[in-house]
Amino acid sequence: xxxxxxxxGLDPAALEEFGRELDVIRDEILDDRGERDRRYILxxxxxxxxxxxxxxxxxxxxxxxxxWFGFAWASWPAFLSVLLLxxxxxxxxxxxxxxxxxxxxxxxQWDWMRDPEIQSNTWEWDLVCPADQxxxxxxxxxxxxxxxxxxxxxxxxxxLRVTSRQRWSxxxxxxxxxxxxxxxxxxxxxxxxxxxxxxxxxGKRSWPEARPMLKRVGWKVGRQVLKDYVLWPALAGPFxxxxxxxxxxxxxMRNLWTFTIIFCGHFPDGVHHFSxxxxxxxxxxxxxxxxxxxxxxxxxxxxxxxxTGHLSHQIEHHLxxxxxxxxxxxxxxRVQEIAARYGLPYNxxxxxxxxxxxxxxxxxxxLPGPSPVTx
Amino acid sequence: MARETAQTMAATERASAPPDxxxxxxxxxLAGVADLFAWPLRVSHYLExxxxxxxxxxxxxRVERVCDETHDARTLILRPGRGWRGHRAGQxxxxxxxxxxxxxxxxYSISSAPEHDRTSECIAIxxxxxxxxxxxxxxxxDLVPGAYVTLxxxxxxxxxxxxxxxxxxxITAGSGVTPVMGMLxxxxxxxxxxxxxxxxxxxxxxxxxxxxxxxxxxxxxPRYRLHLVYTRGAGGEQSPSHHFSPQELDALCPDWQGRxxxxxxxxxxxxxxxxxxxxxxxxxxxxxxxxxxALADAPPDATGGRVRFAAxxxxxxxxxxxxxxxxxxxxxxxPAHGCRMGICHSCTATLVAGCVRDVRDNRLTSDPGxxxxxxVSAAAGNCELEL
Numbered sequence: 001x002x003x004x005x006x007x008x009g010l011d012p013a014a015l016e017e018f019g020r021e022l023d024v025i026r027d028e029i030l031d032d033r034g035e036r037d038r039r040y041i042l043x044x045x046x047x048x049x050x051x052x053x054x055x056x057x058x059x060x061x062x063x064x065x066x067x068w069f070g071f072a073w074a075s076w077p078a079f080l081s082v083l084l085l086x087x088x089x090x091x092x093x094x095x096x097x098x099x100x101x102x103x104x105x106x107x108x109q110w111d112w113m114r115d116p117e118i119q120s121n122t123w124e125w126d127l128v129c130p131a132d133q134x135x136x137x138x139x140x141x142x143x144x145x146x147x148x149x150x151x152x153x154x155x156x157x158x159x160l161r162v163t164s165r166q167r168w169s170x171x172x173x174x175x176x177x178x179x180x181x182x183x184x185x186x187x188x189x190x191x192x193x194x195x196x197x198x199x200x201x202x203g204k205r206s207w208p209e210a211r212p213m214l215k216r217v218g219w220k221v222g223r224q225v226l227k228d229y230v231l232w233p234a235l236a237g238p239f240x241x242x243x244x245x246x247x248x249x250x251x252x253m254r255n256l257w258t259f260t261i262i263f264c265g266h267f268p269d270g271v272h273h274f275s276x277x278x279x280x281x282x283x284x285x286x287x288x289x290x291x292x293x294x295x296x297x298x299x300x301x302x303x304x305x306x307x308t309g310h311l312s313h314q315i316e317h318h319l320x321x322x323x324x325x326x327x328x329x330x331x332x333x334r335v336q337e338i339a340a341r342y343g344l345p346y347n348x349x350x351x352x353x354x355x356x357x358x359x360x361x362x363x364x365x366x367l368p369g370p371s372p373v374t375x
Numbered sequence: 376m377a378r379e380t381a382q383t384m385a386a387t388e389r390a391s392a393p394p395d396x397x398x399x400x401x402x403x404x405l406a407g408v409a410d411l412f413a414w415p416l417r418v419s420h421y422l423e424x425x426x427x428x429x430x431x432x433x434x435x436x437r438v439e440r441v442c443d444e445t446h447d448a449r450t451l452i453l454r455p456g457r458g459w460r461g462h463r464a465g466q467x468x469x470x471x472x473x474x475x476x477x478x479x480x481x482x483y484s485i486s487s488a489p490e491h492d493r494t495s496e497c498i499a500i501x502x503x504x505x506x507x508x509x510x511x512x513x514x515x516x517d518l519v520p521g522a523y524v525t526l527x528x529x530x531x532x533x534x535x536x537x538x539x540x541x542x543x544x545x546i547t548a549g550s551g552v553t554p555v556m557g558m559l560x561x562x563x564x565x566x567x568x569x570x571x572x573x574x575x576x577x578x579x580x581x582x583x584x585x586x587x588x589x590x591x592x593x594x595x596x597p598r599y600r601l602h603l604v605y606t607r608g609a610g611g612e613q614s615p616s617h618h619f620s621p622q623e624l625d626a627l628c629p630d631w632q633g634r635x636x637x638x639x640x641x642x643x644x645x646x647x648x649x650x651x652x653x654x655x656x657x658x659x660x661x662x663x664x665x666x667x668x669a670l671a672d673a674p675p676d677a678t679g680g681r682v683r684f685a686a687x688x689x690x691x692x693x694x695x696x697x698x699x700x701x702x703x704x705x706x707x708x709x710p711a712h713g714c715r716m717g718i719c720h721s722c723t724a725t726l727v728a729g730c731v732r733d734v735r736d737n738r739l740t741s742d743p744g745x746x747x748x749x750x751v752s753a754a755a756g757n758c759e760l761e762l
Contacts, residue, residue: 114478115473136713231411
């Protein structure tokens with residue numbers, strides 16, 4: 001416990017009191033959930049579906065501007081700009097679907113509504129990673145063991161070295177490149193994350209063990225590829241490859257955005273990591289404190305928060321992973337006030353600061369050292 | 376008439392999914408291909424944005440009209456969307472409505488005649504506001520025309536035989552008259568009302584649902600004999616002498632033994648009727664429709680109880696402190712779970728009946744169909760889980 005400075009100064013009784021104060025906030029929001037929340041999520045769903053469909057229509061409408069038709073208004077700039085408009089629309093719809101809908105619904109934030117259409121155990125999302133698999137790797141492994149070295153597989157995602165507590169190896173030397181590749185194809189990395197391929201390669205896990213998961217990923221990949229890279233493009237006939245490229249671009253746009261936001265959650269400067277020893281006999285109060293110290297917020301406006309799926313309130317999300325996401329901004333000032341009262345850091349900053357320091361770490365830790373800070 | 380069974384939940388959800396074994400027509404194949412474009416959703420999810428009645432993944436219905444039957448009972452005229460497959464007179468339907476954001480399911484008997492559904496494309500349910508009943512009060516008082524509800528498929532065995540003539544004896548009480556009203560309307564619509572005796576119990580004249588229509592039926596059809604029995608005296612006091620008694624039955628319907636009995640009403644009445652019929656060796660001539668839950672709501676101070684795991688057929692006693700996940704494991708089950716501390720929701724199971732307590736905040740959950748986190752829930756009285 002003494003390894004983490006901010007916690008070292010707190011006596012156990014104060015830590016439990018800290019936990020109780022957070023419980024009060026949780027109970028208050030649980031009691032207050034109601035029609036307003038239902039209206040909110042239904043509205044997001046309506047906007048998301050309308051946007052996705054409209055964006056696809058715009059993409060096909062752009063084909064009318066293709067120079068091949070020889071109309072007066074047909075030109076490359078007109079065609080490409082309308083196609084791009086549709087692509088950006090689809091990208092935004094995919095972002096909303098992934099973050100504010102998928103991520104949060106799969107966290108069971110909306111299970112209390114008992115709407116069979118909005119349940120964590122039946123929801124499937126527009127990503128190559130099967131939702132049920134992600135629910136395990138994310139809700140169980142990551143949220144329970146947040147930032148505990150050797151437990152939380154999301155520390156660097158097995159690809160990156162983001163703290164001096166990870167031992168350096170030559171593999172990490174190429175991480176500036178891995179970082180960019182990972183950002184571009186993020187959904188694919190999430191899909192294979194659970195297979196623990198690094199452990200298979202290290203001989204700690206056998207292929208047959210990973211087989212059922214691999215099959216399920218294969219099934220999901222098939223559905224996704226069929227939709228975005230076969231069926232919708234095929235509707236465009238001779239313009240197959242234009243629509244395919246536009247769909248790929250929309251997916252990459254979503255990948256880059258989610259990667260950026262998610263990497264601001266646990267990697268910016270000032271975030272804390274824990275050892276397995278730290279969490280021996282962990283209490284509720286300590287668990288709360290670990291979530292607070294291991295997460296970072298991003299400052300921004302209302303629309304920005306929605307487009308991040310409220311992961312811009314990563315701290316509140318990690319303290320209360322199953323509260324409806326749009327309540328996080330409401331409770332953030334109170335959480336920040338409580339943290340300040342107990343002398344615990346509350347890591348928040350602009351997107352530029354948070355992502356900038358994350359990039360800084362990726363570059364710094366590509367090289368060996370420094371030796372881990374132990375005090 | 377309301378029932379509270381969780382089994383009907385399954386029927387509500389995915390109401391119109393084609394039953395297994397039906398031949399795949401060209402249309403369903405095309406719909407299947409179209410759904411691949413909408414993956415991971417279905418085309419229906421986009422159609423419902425335009426008109427909820429067009430959806431096929433859920434059966435929705437719009438409230439077209441409401442009309443008050445008595446001071447506490449209201450009829451809702453519902454227009455079901457695509458996928459409604461009709462009903463038989465006397466059947467019930469599960470109705471799902473959100474109240475304060477949370478969906479609640481109750482089943483109600485359909486009071487309209489199937490013959491009329493076809494022409495008006497609407498069905499009617501009649502809801503009596505039960506004191507303290509959240510759903511019935513919402514339906515009977517708050518719901519306005521234009522609102523949408525989710526419907527299940529019509530189900531239930533409380534129907535008249537189609538292959539042979541009947542001589543019914545209807546015994547109803549309170550809102551138990553609703554399925555029988557559906558039968559009477561259906562028989563009247565066919566133009567041939569058979570020889571019917573109908574005994575209806577209500578607290579007082581002002582509580583009789585469909586009073587005018589029943590009186591008119593009795594006037595127009597001499598073969599329909601209606602007996603209204605008021606269970607509350609002029610002073611408002613409850614009097615047991617006004618409830619069902621074999622003597623009264625003999626007086627009102629001397630030939631009851633030769634009739635097909637159909638009864639719907641509160642538990643006490645049905646128990647008395649069943650006892651009387653089976654006492655005379657006529658148990659098979661009485662068909663009853665119940666509308667009360669198998670398990671009553673547990674009081675807030677309940678401590679533990681009998682836990683039944685429905686899917687595995689295991690029943691054990693549990694105290695009020697041990698989490699149901701541990702209870703299940705101790706009795707040899709191996710439910711899916713994750714964090715065991717209420718974070719990850721991997722262990723949620725459907726509550727079929729009874730009451731559980733969230734050990735974190737003492738919140739009690741007793742609504743059938745709720746998905747509860749068994750790693751942080753303990754029994755609060757008897758309960759049954761879909762495990």
